Amino acid sequence: MSDTGAVPLVEIENVEKRFGGAGGFLSSPQPVVKALNDVTLTVPKGEAFCLVGESGCGKSTLARTVIGLHPPSAGEIRYRGKRIDNLSTRERRPYNQKMQMIFQNPYASLNPRMTVLQTLEEPLRIHRPQMSDAEIRDKVHAVMRSVGNDPAWGERYPHEFSGGQRQRISIARALMLDPEFIVADEPISALDVSIQAQVLNVMMDAQKERDLTYLFITHDLSVVEHFGSQVAVMYLGTVCEQAETRKLFSMPRHPYTQALLSAIPKMDGTGVNHVKMTGEVPTAMDLPKGCVFHPRCPHAMERCCHEVPTLKQNGSSQTACFAVEEGRI
Amino acid sequence: MALLEVKDLQVEFPLGRKTLQALYGIDFALDKGERLGIVGESGAGKSVAAFSILNLLSKPGRISGGEILFEGRDLSKLNDKEMRTIRGNRISMIFQDPMMTLNPVLTIGTQMVECLKAHRDISSAEAREIAISKLREVMIPSPENRMDSYPHELSGGMRQRVVIAIALLTDPSIIIADEPTTALDVTIQAEIMALMLELCKTNNVGLILITHDLAVVSQVTERIMVMYAGRVVEEGYTQEVIKNPRHPYTRGLLKALPQENRPGQRLNQIPGSMPALDAIPAGCAFNPRCEFADGDCVKAVPDLVGEQGHRAACVHVDRIPAFVGAGGAE
Numbered sequence: 001m002s003d004t005g006a007v008p009l010v011e012i013e014n015v016e017k018r019f020g021g022a023g024g025f026l027s028s029p030q031p032v033v034k035a036l037n038d039v040t041l042t043v044p045k046g047e048a049f050c051l052v053g054e055s056g057c058g059k060s061t062l063a064r065t066v067i068g069l070h071p072p073s074a075g076e077i078r079y080r081g082k083r084i085d086n087l088s089t090r091e092r093r094p095y096n097q098k099m100q101m102i103f104q105n106p107y108a109s110l111n112p113r114m115t116v117l118q119t120l121e122e123p124l125r126i127h128r129p130q131m132s133d134a135e136i137r138d139k140v141h142a143v144m145r146s147v148g149n150d151p152a153w154g155e156r157y158p159h160e161f162s163g164g165q166r167q168r169i170s171i172a173r174a175l176m177l178d179p180e181f182i183v184a185d186e187p188i189s190a191l192d193v194s195i196q197a198q199v200l201n202v203m204m205d206a207q208k209e210r211d212l213t214y215l216f217i218t219h220d221l222s223v224v225e226h227f228g229s230q231v232a233v234m235y236l237g238t239v240c241e242q243a244e245t246r247k248l249f250s251m252p253r254h255p256y257t258q259a260l261l262s263a264i265p266k267m268d269g270t271g272v273n274h275v276k277m278t279g280e281v282p283t284a285m286d287l288p289k290g291c292v293f294h295p296r297c298p299h300a301m302e303r304c305c306h307e308v309p310t311l312k313q314n315g316s317s318q319t320a321c322f323a324v325e326e327g328r329i
Numbered sequence: 330m331a332l333l334e335v336k337d338l339q340v341e342f343p344l345g346r347k348t349l350q351a352l353y354g355i356d357f358a359l360d361k362g363e364r365l366g367i368v369g370e371s372g373a374g375k376s377v378a379a380f381s382i383l384n385l386l387s388k389p390g391r392i393s394g395g396e397i398l399f400e401g402r403d404l405s406k407l408n409d410k411e412m413r414t415i416r417g418n419r420i421s422m423i424f425q426d427p428m429m430t431l432n433p434v435l436t437i438g439t440q441m442v443e444c445l446k447a448h449r450d451i452s453s454a455e456a457r458e459i460a461i462s463k464l465r466e467v468m469i470p471s472p473e474n475r476m477d478s479y480p481h482e483l484s485g486g487m488r489q490r491v492v493i494a495i496a497l498l499t500d501p502s503i504i505i506a507d508e509p510t511t512a513l514d515v516t517i518q519a520e521i522m523a524l525m526l527e528l529c530k531t532n533n534v535g536l537i538l539i540t541h542d543l544a545v546v547s548q549v550t551e552r553i554m555v556m557y558a559g560r561v562v563e564e565g566y567t568q569e570v571i572k573n574p575r576h577p578y579t580r581g582l583l584k585a586l587p588q589e590n591r592p593g594q595r596l597n598q599i600p601g602s603m604p605a606l607d608a609i610p611a612g613c614a615f616n617p618r619c620e621f622a623d624g625d626c627v628k629a630v631p632d633l634v635g636e637q638g639h640r641a642a643c644v645h646v647d648r649i650p651a652f653v654g655a656g657g658a659e
Contacts, residue, residue, distance in 0.1 A: 054514035055485075162602045163371075192370035192603070193541055197585035197596040204595060219514060226587035226596070246592070263519035265544035267588075269568045272526060272548050274519035280484050 007081040009181060009213050010043040010066065015075035017061055017237075033284045035061040037237045037292075039075075040311065043230075045180075048207065048214045050228035050245070052221060052260070056281065058237040059217045063183045066215060067101050068092060079181075097127050100174035104186040106166035110158040116169055117154035120144070123176045139176070146209070147172045147202050164195035168202055175206060183215045188223065200227060221264050225249050233257045236292040237284055243317030253319045253329065255297050291322070299323040331358035332400065332535055333382070333420075333503060339394035340374075340381050342606075349606040351377045353559045353630075354395060359503065362533040364526075366546035366567060368582075369556035372603045375539045378556070379505050381405075382537075383416045399503075418448045421496035425508040427488035431480040437464075437491055438476030441498060448499050463494040467524060486517035493525065503535040510545065522549055543582060547571050555579045558604055558614035560630070565639030574652050575641035577619045583652065613643065621645050 016037055020030035035058045043049045051059040064070050066077055068084070077085040084095050103109035110119060120140045124131055131139070141151040147168040158166055167187060174182055184203070188196040200223065206212055218224060224231055225245060232242040233256065241254040252258045259275040277296045282288055288295050294304040301322070309320040323329045340352040352374050359365050367375040380386050382397055382404060397404040404415065416422075424430045432440055441460035442453055449456075457476070464472035467490040480488055489509065496504050506525070510518040526549050529536045538550055546553055547567055554564040555576065563576040574580040583589055584597040601618040604610060610617050612627035619626065625644050633640040643649065 197598040
């Protein structure tokens with residue numbers, strides 16, 4: 001699906017994000033939370049690129065940094081080869097049209113005081129001032145139909161809809177400006193099982209029709225296996241493994257990926273048999289030295305405690321692990 | 330006789346002039362040490378069913394019919410004082426969000442001792458000993474020190490372990506767990522589920538597990554009950570129901586799971602959504618969303634039919650094709 005050789009759609013290079021730190025006027029310095037540490041990822045055009053990991057691993061921070069909701073503390077984000085993280089608001093506007101976001105909770109991400117029509121028209125009125133009212137209305141109706149919502153709902157308010165319908169409205173809002181790249185932060189986690197399938201289908205249809213590229217953030221591994229073409233597994237602000245979805249699921253290399261995949265509940269009646277990890281996830285305020293996973297890793301050795309592994313091609317996937325490099329796993 | 334027997338349980342919520350019915354007469358039983366899963370989507374009535382057992386329905390909800398027999402006594406007829414000897418003592422409850430269950434301004438130890446002393450006539454020192462032993466049972470490291478911790482000092486997984494320890498304090502015969510791992514990460518969910526399964530087995534405690542996650546239910550429970558719009562639509566042995574679902578709703582739920590579909594293909598979706606309580610369709614409540622529905626489905630509410638061990642409430646149960654997921658095809 002990806003056009004190899006060309007410039008990738010989105011490149012994330014050595015991105016770091018720290019929160020807190022400097023104390024302001026009259027306030028003492030805050031502890032520093034290292035949310036992202038040296039993250040490098042490339043999202044080629046046409047991919048459904050999934051970011052997985054557990055709470056606090058920095059996947060949402062990365063998504064928000066890419067879309068420009070947080071400036072990165074260090075590193076670069078490039079869109080079609082052009083650096084975008086240091087642009088002014090005005091310079092960034094053309095990119096905002098190409099990059100859109102879908103949030104987790106449609107109850108919170110839609111303005112309760114705006115009708116569906118007003119919500120969907122707003123992006124067009126801001127970014128396409130030359131469009132006439134009739135053109136805008138036609139466009140809104142076309143997009144609503146494409147996500148499976150009845151255009152006659154336009155006069156209603158978000159509270160009149162169910163969770164699935166609301167999430168389809170926020171997908172429609174993201175599609176209004178015909179973007180190329182959509183960041184979706186846990187778009188189906190707040191929905192019921194049968195509704196999750198409906199919303200995933202709408203997202204997959206939109207990708208086919210519009211040749212979209214997704215950065216899809218989720219903690220649900222079975223969704224990743226179904227939806228993603230590429231996966232990056234994150235742990236404590238670093239990417240520990242990246243591979244094609246099929247390869248990652250058939251042969252996870254990084255010990256954390258192995259533990260994560262073994263924890264997916266299976267329906268074959270074999271009970272719970274997951275890889276047990278020792279200890280707890282450390283906090284991002286006090287990261288372990290060396291490999292961030294070493295205190296919980298069954299394969300950790302002396303080297304893991306003071307050297308930081310970087311992502312390297314090891315067989316079918318890129319892993320950041322000395323044990324994989326040395327052939328111990 | 331079963332330890333807990335719920336017969337024709339009906340629950341309603343009177344709201345002004347109209348009354349919304351949340352449960353339309355459900356039946357189930359739980360034997361000693363048995364593990365039952367109640368599955369369904371939001372609005373199916375699974376939490377209402379569980380809450381009504383302990384008379385925890387939020388006002389103005391009330392039990393409008395049926396009985397809840399626990400060791401032969403009807404729990405729905407008990408007054409508050411009598412209920413307190415059962416609730417949190419013989420039957421305990423685990424809720425979804427451990428941060429909401431635990432009191433943020435009291436230490437773990439204070440809360441556990443308080444709970445024990447409310448139900449038993451023992452000294453604080455004795456209560457403390459029992460509490461520490463329960464914390465050890467749920468595998469909390471250095472339980473003596475943890476007794477003096479506040480809930481915010483623990484991680485989500487540890488907090489849920491504390492909640493489980495509190496539920497076990499009085500050696501109950503039934504634990505009702507309402508989405509106990511929904512707020513937790515997958516790796517922690519696996520740990521908590523493994524722990525609960527083991528504790529129920531070793532202590533011979535009955536478990537009622539309420540969840541929307543079919544995979545979790547299949548790992549932990551022996552029997553399953555699928556609910557839709559206030560009624561039980563299918564029930565039976567968990568593996569039997571999951572491998573060979575008879576009701577179109579159960580079948581649809583299973584077919585919609587990503588792991589039952591080929592990667593990258595559109596998922597098999599159930600159209601529409603669960604009806605609101607004041608707009609339950611006539612006949613089988615699932616008929617507007619059902620691919621097998623016809624004129625017979627709106628005539629009457631179907632009864633659960635089939636042999637004990639696997640029953641489904643569908644008039645067309647014989648017409649439903651065998652279930653083959655992507656996993657089964659491989």
